[in-house]
Amino acid sequence: MGRVANKVAIITGGASGIGECMVDLFSQEGAIVIAADINETALEVVSKKENVYGMKLNVSSDEDWASLAKEVNERFGKIDILVNNAGISSEKPYQDINLDDWQKMLAINGFGPFAGMKHVAPYMAAQKQGSIINISSYTAQIGQGFNHYSASKGAVRAISKAAATAFGSDGIRVNALFPGIIETPMTQALSTSKELLGRLIQATPLQRLGQPADIAKAALFLASDDSAYITGAELVIDGGFSAQ
Numbered sequence: 001m002g003r004v005a006n007k008v009a010i011i012t013g014g015a016s017g018i019g020e021c022m023v024d025l026f027s028q029e030g031a032i033v034i035a036a037d038i039n040e041t042a043l044e045v046v047s048k049k050e051n052v053y054g055m056k057l058n059v060s061s062d063e064d065w066a067s068l069a070k071e072v073n074e075r076f077g078k079i080d081i082l083v084n085n086a087g088i089s090s091e092k093p094y095q096d097i098n099l100d101d102w103q104k105m106l107a108i109n110g111f112g113p114f115a116g117m118k119h120v121a122p123y124m125a126a127q128k129q130g131s132i133i134n135i136s137s138y139t140a141q142i143g144q145g146f147n148h149y150s151a152s153k154g155a156v157r158a159i160s161k162a163a164a165t166a167f168g169s170d171g172i173r174v175n176a177l178f179p180g181i182i183e184t185p186m187t188q189a190l191s192t193s194k195e196l197l198g199r200l201i202q203a204t205p206l207q208r209l210g211q212p213a214d215i216a217k218a219a220l221f222l223a224s225d226d227s228a229y230i231t232g233a234e235l236v237i238d239g240g241f242s243a244q
């Protein structure tokens with residue numbers, strides 16, 4: 001029996017990087033997985049996997065969320081797990097960040113997870129159980145990256161705690177993960193500089209960068225009944241980088 005056997009899981013940003021790895025792991029562990037993403041081309045590839053259903057979603061759209069949550073509930077009868085993983089990043093220096101940049105970042109990385117919880121929680125509450133996992137970032141916990149990305153991930157941190165308290169009596173658990181630097185398409189630029197890569201590895205106590213599976217395995221634990229009494233928790237997965 002898989003660790004999330006027969007559970008219905010929505011994973012946003014499921015067509016790439018950490019999200020795609022979660023889609024693979026959760027489906028291997030018995031879940032019916034809805035990979036929700038804005039990238040339709042990448043979704044086509046992911047949807048060919050067993051027990052995986054690709055659905056187009058722009059996480060910053062309230063309307064998209066309302067129809068996706070309704071459709072998943074109608075088609076599969078329930079929603080047990082939501083992983084708010086979709087996100088964007090930016091390398092823009094803080095001097096160049098304007099209001100448009102700020103609003104786009106906060107709309108996708110901040111409103112996205114908020115809207116996901118808002119629209120999915122009622123279906124979870126109806127069956128008095130559910131697990132929500134929000135993907136923040138180590139930049140929400142330490143002074144790393146003075147920009148709109150850090151701000152958006154700080155928002156994820158705050159709304160995760162708030163949702164854990166708001167939804168607890170409905171049997172819904174809400175936890176947040178704080179990845180360090182993980183090798184995915186988002187951080188691809190790093191690999192172009194061997195020197196930078198070497199410095200980052202040196203600066204990490206465990207002496208390597210993270211892999212998508214490092215995050216996916218923690219998400220699986222929080223999604224499964226093994227973590228039945230854990231809510232409002234924050235788990236840093238960064239090889240010890242922020243412990244220094």
Ligand SMILES: NC(=O)c1ccc[n+]([C@@H]2O[C@H](COP(=O)([O-])OP(=O)(O)OC[C@H]3O[C@@H](n4cnc5c(N)ncnc54)[C@H](O)[C@@H]3O)[C@@H](O)[C@H]2O)c1
Nearest residue numbers: 013016017018038039058059086087137179181182184186
């Ligand atoms: N890679 C890292 O080092 C790292 C570190 C800390 C946190 N994170 C967070 O982990 C999450 C996944 O990152 P990743 O590295 O796998 O990135 P990625 O770029 O490989 O994947 C992100 C996915 O999100 C999707 N997406 C972007 N905007 C969307 C939108 N508006 N609606 C729906 N889907 C959208 C993309 O199409 C893509 O499939 C992000 O929230 C990111 O901020 C990543």
